[in-house]
Amino acid sequence: NRQAGSLPVPAASLPPGTRGTDAPLTGRLEACPTAASVTASIGKLILEKLPLFALAAASSVVTFLVQQKGGAMDWAEKMPLALRAGNAVTAYAVYLRKMIWPWDLAAIYPHPGAWESGPVAVAAVVLLALTALAVAGARRCPALLVGWLWYLGTLVPVIGLVQVGSQAMADRYTYIPLIGVFLAAAWGVAEFFANTPARRTVAAVVAAVALLACGVVAWRQAGFWRDSVALFSRAVAVTRNNAIAHYNLAQTLHQDLKQTEEALPHYRAAVRFSPRYPEAHINLGIVLYERGDLVEATNHLAQAVRLTPRDAEAHYNLARALGGLGRTGEAVAHGREALRLAPDYTNALNNLAWLLATTSQAEFRNGTEAVALATRACELTAYKQAIFIGTLAAALAEAGRFDEAVRAAQRAHDAALAAGEKELAAVNLKLQELYRAGKPFREPAAGP
Numbered sequence: 001n002r003q004a005g006s007l008p009v010p011a012a013s014l015p016p017g018t019r020g021t022d023a024p025l026t027g028r029l030e031a032c033p034t035a036a037s038v039t040a041s042i043g044k045l046i047l048e049k050l051p052l053f054a055l056a057a058a059s060s061v062v063t064f065l066v067q068q069k070g071g072a073m074d075w076a077e078k079m080p081l082a083l084r085a086g087n088a089v090t091a092y093a094v095y096l097r098k099m100i101w102p103w104d105l106a107a108i109y110p111h112p113g114a115w116e117s118g119p120v121a122v123a124a125v126v127l128l129a130l131t132a133l134a135v136a137g138a139r140r141c142p143a144l145l146v147g148w149l150w151y152l153g154t155l156v157p158v159i160g161l162v163q164v165g166s167q168a169m170a171d172r173y174t175y176i177p178l179i180g181v182f183l184a185a186a187w188g189v190a191e192f193f194a195n196t197p198a199r200r201t202v203a204a205v206v207a208a209v210a211l212l213a214c215g216v217v218a219w220r221q222a223g224f225w226r227d228s229v230a231l232f233s234r235a236v237a238v239t240r241n242n243a244i245a246h247y248n249l250a251q252t253l254h255q256d257l258k259q260t261e262e263a264l265p266h267y268r269a270a271v272r273f274s275p276r277y278p279e280a281h282i283n284l285g286i287v288l289y290e291r292g293d294l295v296e297a298t299n300h301l302a303q304a305v306r307l308t309p310r311d312a313e314a315h316y317n318l319a320r321a322l323g324g325l326g327r328t329g330e331a332v333a334h335g336r337e338a339l340r341l342a343p344d345y346t347n348a349l350n351n352l353a354w355l356l357a358t359t360s361q362a363e364f365r366n367g368t369e370a371v372a373l374a375t376r377a378c379e380l381t382a383y384k385q386a387i388f389i390g391t392l393a394a395a396l397a398e399a400g401r402f403d404e405a406v407r408a409a410q411r412a413h414d415a416a417l418a419a420g421e422k423e424l425a426a427v428n429l430k431l432q433e434l435y436r437a438g439k440p441f442r443e444p445a446a447g448p
Contacts, residue, residue: 060157063164081161083113086120088159091169093123095155098171099178102217106235110242110273111168127152134184143187150180166244228252236266243274251283260287271300278307282314289321297321305334312342316351323355326445328364331355339373346388349377354391357398358443367399367440386416390428397440405435 098105130148138145158173193203224234229252235245250266253259264287270280281304288297301318308314315338323331335352338345353373356366374392381388393408409432416425431441 064162083115084160084163086115087111087168088161089127090115090120090123091159092152092155093126094169095174095177096126096181099174099181102221104238105171105221106239106242106245107231108235108242108244108248109168109170109239110244111163111166112241137188141188141191143191144184147180147182147184147187150183151177154180228256241273243270243277243280246270246273247277247280247283250280254283254287260290263287264291276307278304278311278314281307282311282317285317285321289317289324294321294324298325310341312338312345312348315341316345316348319348319355320351323351323359328355328359328361332364344376344380346377346380346385349373349380350388350391353377353395357391357395358441360442360445365398367395370395371399371401383411384415386412386419386421386424386428389415390424390431393428393431393435394441397435402435402438406432409435 131152134145134148154177155173158170160168189203193199224230229249232245232249232252235242236249239245246266247270250263250270253266254263264284267280267284267287270277271284274280281300285297285299285301285304288294288300298318298321301314301321304311304314305318315334319331319334319338322328322334332352332355335348335355338348339352342348350373353370356364356373357370359365371392374388374395377388378385378392383389389408389412393405393412396402396405396408409428413425413428413432416422416428434441
């Protein structure tokens with residue numbers, strides 16, 4: 001602050017209540033701020049920030065409640081504070097490493113449960129060393145300390161001390177915190193290279209190379225987001241034991257692309273890495289059911305029911321698998337439980353109606369209930385689903401209402417043809433002849 005023509009004034013030569021030390025002599029002396037004025041200034045600064053604190057508090061409460069309702073907060077109860085703290089320390093360091101070398105970014109990073117003591121200790125040493133450097137350089141370049149504290153502070157809400165979901169970390173959590181690191185780097189580099197033209201030239205070259213590298217990496221990373229297969233294949237490749245990535249990849253292959261065989265190993269990997277993953281058990285069970293592996297399908301679907309006993313889809317699919325094995329009583333029980341949990345679940349209505357109308361085990365047949373269930377499924381779909389109308393025809397036949405069954409079978413045939421389902425249309429023509437002869441349809445006896 002010393003300018004040509006100004007002289008520092010020794011503090012001892014100034015009147016009481018004025019500021020001296022190295023302040024330049026500018027023709028007037030400023031009074032030293034009193035305690036009251038400092039308190040008032042701080043109070044004003046705090047007061048103007050209160051609306052922002054209120055917004056942050058409201059956002060935090062809403063986020064917590066929504067995540068809790070969705071089940072994401074259950075992970076906080078499963079993980080002791082010591083494990084969460086170890087993950088937080090490690091994540092601080094890993095985020096910095098990924099900022100410098102972002103070659104292994106992933107859409108989801110699975111939580112390891114417990115980090116080994118070695119990586120946690122190394123991360124802690126790195127953080128302490130960087131903090132010490134920021135403090136030591138604060139006098140020469142305050143931006144170093146400001147930027148570093150910005151990074152440390154703004155990561156606190158999302159570092160995993162309060163665990164939300166199953167991820168160990170998430171790249172999106174660093175959008176704001178890394179501003180502090182970039183601030184410290186920008187001002188720190190400027191301070192270091194400002195002394196000589198040679199250094200400024202070096203800084204310009206390094207900056208150009210860094211920008212080019214960032215562009216290349218960004219272009220490459222964006223390519224992994226072109227579709228779900230590429231995105232989750234990349235996550236599987238750069239992470240370990242990533243049950244969620246395997247599950248999402250399998251789901252895309254199975255449900256969107258109809259590549260069942262390609263999806264199967266990824267569903268298996270999901271339940272291997274996370275045995276208590278109900279959605280993975282359900283979808284693996286469905287794939288196995290479709291392949292005809294009914295025993296293994298039943299095992300996985302039963303596990304899904306044990307994990308989520310209030311999941312109607314799990315009960316419905318287990319009922320299908322049990323029915324295929326000839327375990328009709330159990331199938332009926334799970335079909336009814338699915339409908340208790342979701343009364344308008346059309347597939348469950350249809351499946352139970354078909355089972356009650358066509359099973360070869362007479363003790364489980366109930367034509368009246370089957371008609372009611374099938375009628376409800378048809379009403380919910382405005383009588384546009386051929387397979388549901390065909391089930392209604394079978395239920396009417398079991399109830400002895402053969403004339404209505406013939407008409408329903410014809411309606412199912414017409415709806416199937418309109419939807420391009422030629423095989424289903426042919427089946428309903430054959431069933432129509434059976435009903436016309438006064439005979440209900442019976443599924444052949446099933447078994448392992």
